Amino acid sequence: DALPILVTGDVFVNGRLDRETKSQYNLTVVLRDKRTGKKLGEPSTFIISVLDINDNAPQFVHKVFNGSVPEMSAVGTSVTQVEAFDADDPTLSGNAKIEYEITKGYEYFSIDKNGVISTRVPNLDRENQSSYELTVVAKDSPGHPWGLHSNATSVIITLIDINDNFPIFTKPHFTFEVAENAHVKYEIGRLKVEDADEPQNRKTTYTIVKGDFRDTFAVLPKEFTNEGIIQLQKPLDFEKTPKYIFTIEAKDPTISL
Numbered sequence: 413d414a415l416p417i418l419v420t421g422d423v424f425v426n427g428r429l430d431r432e433t434k435s436q437y438n439l440t441v442v443l444r445d446k447r448t449g450k451k452l453g454e455p456s457t458f459i460i461s462v463l464d465i466n467d468n469a470p471q472f473v474h475k476v477f478n479g480s481v482p483e484m485s486a487v488g489t490s491v492t493q494v495e496a497f498d499a500d501d502p503t504l505s506g507n508a509k510i511e512y513e514i515t516k517g518y519e520y521f522s523i524d525k526n527g528v529i530s531t532r533v534p535n536l537d538r539e540n541q542s543s544y545e546l547t548v549v550a551k552d553s554p555g556h557p558w559g560l561h562s563n564a565t566s567v568i569i570t571l572i573d574i575n576d577n578f579p580i581f582t583k584p585h586f587t588f589e590v591a592e593n594a595h596v597k598y599e600i601g602r603l604k605v606e607d608a609d610e611p612q613n614r615k616t617t618y619t620i621v622k623g624d625f626r627d628t629f630a631v632l633p634k635e636f637t638n639e640g641i642i643q644l645q646k647p648l649d650f651e652k653t654p655k656y657i658f659t660i661e662a663k664d665p666t667i668s669l
Contacts, residue, residue, distance in 0.1 A: 469561035517546035623658025
């Protein structure tokens with residue numbers, strides 16, 4: 413019905429054609445005598461192909477994309493990939509050729525022609541900012557500043573924690589009291605530190621670095637809480653030593669910088 417044939421043999425369009433719905437029409441034509449209606453030969457078949465125009469915008473395969481990358485990764489580290497498609501004919505004038513551009517978050521990330529997003533800077537620090545929301549635009553018809561058609565999507569990038577922060581004591585001095593008759597292995601008190609890394613990356617160890625009391629006390633790391641437990645190692649004698657003052661170092665030997 414969309415392609416009526418007049419008595420002259422000319423074929424005209426009688427309705428709107430949409431290549432993305434139907435890209436070609438197979439027509440069969442029979443010649444008849446106008447007066448008698450008698451066939452004047454065998455039917456002929458021919459094909460009409462609908463030529464594409466750029467009337468479709470690129471469409472992303474997801475409304476939101478997600479990705480992750482370790483913090484402090486080197487420039488050019490791959491994070492994730494976005495993907496869009498264009499229903500237009502890819503063989504004609506770049507109608508379906510897609511280019512990608514980051515319009516929000518481009519200070520920190522870049523994108524290539526295949527939609528692969530990579531880090532643009534080397535110092536993405538999870539402790540300063542743990543995630544980024546990017547806006548990525550897909551546009552067709554390269555050569556046009558914004559393409560003839562474009563579409564946008566969001567990309568959420570999460571920074572994965574690495575062990576890159578030193579433990580810091582919560583206060584410069586700790587004071588504890590213990591009875592003279594406390595038994596060996598008695599817990600005298602706990603040292604607390606702050607570590608900006610996530611719990612799985614907190615591996616603090618404690619060492620007495622000043623004071624000749626290493627045989628009297630031990631500082632044991634407490635898993636999960638990251639505390640240092642001061643534990644008595646031998647009996648005390650108040651009359652001999654009423655006070656102990658010593659310096660403890662907290663460090664993380666597994667830190668990577």
